[in-house]
Amino acid sequence: MQLSISFLAFAAVAVLASAAHAQPLTIKKPQASAFAKLALKGLQKEYPNKPGHVLNSDDDNKTPKALHPAFYGSYDWHSSVHGHWMLVRLLRRFPDLPEKKQIRDVLSAHLTAKNLQVEADYFNQPNRQSFERTYGWAWALKLAEELHGWDDADGKIWSKNLDPLEAVLVARYLAFLPKQTYPIRSGVHPNTAFGLAFAHDYARTVNDQRLRELIEKRSRDYYGKDVDAPARWEPDGADFFSPSLMEADLMRRVLPPDEYRVWLKRYLPGIAKGKPTTLFEPATVTDRSDPQIVHLDGLNLSRAWCMRGIASALPKDDPARKVLLDSAATHADAALKHVASGDYAGEHWLASFAVYLLTTE
Numbered sequence: 001m002q003l004s005i006s007f008l009a010f011a012a013v014a015v016l017a018s019a020a021h022a023q024p025l026t027i028k029k030p031q032a033s034a035f036a037k038l039a040l041k042g043l044q045k046e047y048p049n050k051p052g053h054v055l056n057s058d059d060d061n062k063t064p065k066a067l068h069p070a071f072y073g074s075y076d077w078h079s080s081v082h083g084h085w086m087l088v089r090l091l092r093r094f095p096d097l098p099e100k101k102q103i104r105d106v107l108s109a110h111l112t113a114k115n116l117q118v119e120a121d122y123f124n125q126p127n128r129q130s131f132e133r134t135y136g137w138a139w140a141l142k143l144a145e146e147l148h149g150w151d152d153a154d155g156k157i158w159s160k161n162l163d164p165l166e167a168v169l170v171a172r173y174l175a176f177l178p179k180q181t182y183p184i185r186s187g188v189h190p191n192t193a194f195g196l197a198f199a200h201d202y203a204r205t206v207n208d209q210r211l212r213e214l215i216e217k218r219s220r221d222y223y224g225k226d227v228d229a230p231a232r233w234e235p236d237g238a239d240f241f242s243p244s245l246m247e248a249d250l251m252r253r254v255l256p257p258d259e260y261r262v263w264l265k266r267y268l269p270g271i272a273k274g275k276p277t278t279l280f281e282p283a284t285v286t287d288r289s290d291p292q293i294v295h296l297d298g299l300n301l302s303r304a305w306c307m308r309g310i311a312s313a314l315p316k317d318d319p320a321r322k323v324l325l326d327s328a329a330t331h332a333d334a335a336l337k338h339v340a341s342g343d344y345a346g347e348h349w350l351a352s353f354a355v356y357l358l359t360t361e
Helices: 005-019 029-043 077-093 100-110 113-123 135-147 153-161 163-176 192-206 209-223 243-254 257-267 295-312 319-336 350-359
Strands: none
Touching (some): 029 100, 029 350, 077 100, 100 153, 135 153, 163 209, 209 243, 243 257, 243 295
16 A cells, blocks of 8 residues: 555655754654555454464464454554554544545554454463563553543543553563563564553553652663663664663653753763764665565654653753754655555554654654
């Protein structure tokens, strides 16, 4: 499925505006509609499917939809979850989106009390303790956060239905983080900083003080003494996160502004000069039909949102701020035009990264 020239024009215009610092990257209704169509296509597509499923017995040999009646589509569980988040986000931002009825129909069919109880129960079965830890957990809480407080009749129902899964995952964080001695610093799903950042957003939104305080403590434990991050080694060949930038984006949530600026200068000492170069130049993507190589499109999008987040915590006259915003614009330009590549390897998930980038201040 190819997006229209209007989408490409949007990406170019938005990036140019951002590069000039005239306005932030934004999303318009035609682009929101195009992204919604990608999600709607994937969320109802059961196959191909990559289940992260441990078989406990013959009874567990089930189809994806039987195992996960809410989140069976879009190739894997976490992509389905953030596809649902994206549809809620777009519906909230654009209530009159042309796809609004289809979006509501799909969300109402998937986010039922029965389906979400099955999803919650799955986590409590034997050998499920590490299922989707912490990437899928984080996106599920992001979905709960998006639904929280939305003054919409359907949204209130979906939010209530999500309660059992939400409760299970909060309990998982509370149980797991005290036991996790070392953070995972990878550029893919298990990245600890990402899991903490989105869970922290959730905890702040719903006023879960216990979860928020634990995340802030563990973030300091894991990262508070880090200096001179080895960012020159990035990226790895299948990254969709920058370990160094994701950590910095987490810590701007956790540390007071003055403390954060001191920490950041120690952690990324070359940031004001755009060093190391490999961190500030978009990754090259050579094959968008390869499910690992296409991760690098996601890396360019997540780097852009991290850079914008880090810049937001710096004074306007800090030289690192302009470097970060310029690089974020360049990364966005490199990736946005490839969200709809025509290949499901990227199309089943990249739109969620794009929407997060374009709708987060």
